[in-house]
Amino acid sequence: MSVADLRRWRLNSQSLASGTADVVAGGVAGAVAATQRLLAVQAQDYPASKWALGARSPGTTAAHVEEALNTGLIVRSWPMRGTLHLVPAHDLHWMLRLSTRRLVIGAKTRQAQLGLTEQILEAARALAVDALTGGRELSRADFLALLESRGIDTGEQRGYHLIWFLAQTGTLCWGRQVGTQQVLVLLDEWVPDARTLEGDEALGEFALRYFTGHGPATLADFAGWSQLTLTDARIGLAVARQDLVEFSVDGVSHFLLARYDTGTRPRQRSAIMLLPGFDEYFLGYRDRSAVIGPADEQRVTPGKNGIFRPLVVFEGRIIGTWRKRASAGAIRVTAELFRSFTGRQQAGLRRCVLDYGRFLGVEPILVPAPAAPS
Structure with missing residues (x-):
């Protein structure tokens, strides 16, 4: 893969x-x-x-x-x-x-x-x-x-x-x-009707649900996300293994839900996506190199003080951050891309801001962004 x-x-x-x-x-x-x-x-x-x-x-x-x-x-x-x-x-x-x-x-x-x-x-x-x-x-x-x-x-x-x-x-x-x-x-x-899972069954469910919602991902990604011990993470993966398929990406084993048709080529739902801070698309993995470079990663986590900024995603890559400010029934959104905007990205960004306004039930306003750093 x-x-x-x-x-x-x-x-x-x-x-x-x-x-x-x-x-x-x-x-x-x-x-x-x-x-x-x-x-x-x-x-x-x-x-x-x-x-x-x-x-x-x-x-x-x-x-x-x-x-x-x-x-x-x-x-x-x-x-x-x-x-x-x-x-x-x-x-x-x-x-x-x-x-x-x-x-x-x-x-x-x-x-x-x-x-x-x-x-x-x-x-x-x-x-x-x-x-x-x-x-x-x-x-x-x-x-x-x-x-x-x-x-x-x-x-x-x-x-x-x-x-x-x-x-x-x-x-x-x-x-x-x-x-x-x-x-x-x-x-x-x-929550009066909780599921009852114990021991290896619970570990297996934990692993299966992680790889269902985050795969392809590695054992290290799962252990880091769950903060299970590596021993427990391995047990969970072993229990869930029958429902997963293994792929090598740059020589590293990644796991994905087996029932997906990997002959297809999924595409991002829209050209640009605005995801929130602390989003699972970034936070859900120990190794984030597939979606962002190390220099740009520092812009998502400035100061490495536990704050994760909202994400601008284009074709699976994180290409910028954004911020919002509420005022009198409106929400003002400013995107800050790591590189210069393209026309396609500008149009996609406008659609995303409209979607975000509909989600909140307020008027969305896209604020012109400052020039991206060269």
């Missing part, structure tokens, strides 16, 4: 190609299908995570994504890497069981620095269960106020860590969106 073929098939797996199988266009079902395909969509930037689903399901709007979240079809929590993601609701429990032990052990030093003893953590859990049982919900601010009223200090990031710990250990998750914020609910009440 050539590098160009790899890009084409990643577009297909990521639901960014024309005619991608299993993609439902538009509506709540589209948002759910896109999440199901990727398994986990990074969601520390909440608006960006919603656009990640909209970009993969033409016709889906921000309101549709919010409805999927408000009805518990998609859940926002910390299923892996200690980072917020959107996941299909019925998959969250087994993902937590795979990731929680290592992450909680890794957090013990930080807990000690914050003075969060096991007694305090379990007292917070008891308060959460008592306050939320029976379908009740609390905003973040109200939950932290409850903890403070019972003598639990939430300052100096203790509040964030307490919510993270209770979500990571399966007590809490984010529920409905109320205004611009989500409220906290009890996970077992919000």
